[in-house]
Amino acid sequence: MKLSAEMRAFEDRLGYSFRRPELLVRALTHGSMSSATRTDNQRLEFLGDRVLGLVMADALLDHDKGATEGQLAPRFNALVRKEACAEVARDIDLGAVLKLGRSEMMSGGRRKLALLGDAMEAVLAAVYRDGGLDAARGVILRHWAKRIDTVEADARDAKTALQELLQARGEQPPRYEAVARTGPDHAPVFTIAARLADGTEARASATSKRQAEQAAAAALLQQLGA
Structure with missing residues (x-):
């Protein structure tokens, strides 16, 4: 060939x-x-x-x-x-x-x-x-x-870091929910909410659900002071 x-x-x-x-x-x-x-x-x-x-x-x-x-x-x-x-x-x-x-x-x-x-x-x-x-x-x-x-020495992804923090505190893992999808079919934007058992949540948007989940987890970590 x-x-x-x-x-x-x-x-x-x-x-x-x-x-x-x-x-x-x-x-x-x-x-x-x-x-x-x-x-x-x-x-x-x-x-x-x-x-x-x-x-x-x-x-x-x-x-x-x-x-x-x-x-x-x-x-x-x-x-x-x-x-x-x-x-x-x-x-x-x-x-x-x-x-x-x-x-x-x-x-x-x-x-x-x-x-x-x-x-x-x-x-x-x-x-x-x-x-x-x-x-x-x-x-x-x-x-x-x-x-x-x-690559950072502490390059844990945000979702893993959030889950480990909650486990250390004896709390339930977060839930991730797709709350919106906007944009054309060839370039969608997803909005994901990361929620804790007590109702605390953070939202983030990205061009893939995976990226949006990571960004929401990072925002939630920041709220928790981690």
């Missing part, structure tokens, strides 16, 4: 040239484009998540040899979560080569966090399948290096 000029440009941005280019094509094929003769990227996404996790865990151990497990775990979570993968995907303009069905493309699929994050994981798996673990490690460290250097 011969890659298009657009795909070759993406290889340059990724920093890896495929010996089996069909792996890259599969990694960039969303389920909305799958057919009996065209495989989507879901299985590669499953593998890529594990490859990223292994490389990142190893990199964090090397980066801070004195860190405890309790310090490493939140850094790890911050670096491998879907938002981080989507950020890398945006950095290398993965959306420009993502293969989407018409309906998904018309609804703004090239900009969706979940689709970009999933495809980035699939691309990492494709590199692993094509060139082995060393090749995958090289790509990951190239694009995550600055993030590893700057």
Whole structure:
């Protein structure tokens, strides 16, 4: 299989040239484009998540040899979560080569966090399948290096931090409720309320429910003085 000029440009941005280019094509094929003769990227996404996790865990151990497990775990979570993968995907303009069905493309699929994050994981798996673990490690460290250097030592996500605080106080975990959705279908904005058992709540809005929940949890933490 011969890659298009657009795909070759993406290889340059990724920093890896495929010996089996069909792996890259599969990694960039969303389920909305799958057919009996065209495989989507879901299985590669499953593998890529594990490859990223292994490389990142190893990199964090090397980066801070004195860190405890309790310090490493939140850094790890911050670096491998879907938002981080989507950020890398945006950095290398993965959306420009993502293969989407018409309906998904018309609804703004090239900009969706979940689709970009999933495809980035699939691309990492494709590199692993094509060139082995060393090749995958090289790509990951190239694009995550600055993030590893700057990830905060207490990089627990807000939802985890809030739950741990409430557990320490012997209180029930918070509830998250979607209270509004605005904007067009291709660029929705979700408003989430994070509520405690005593009725205390905080609200936040974002372009994904996950981000809105995190922002609401952070706002609630601030209210609690944490």
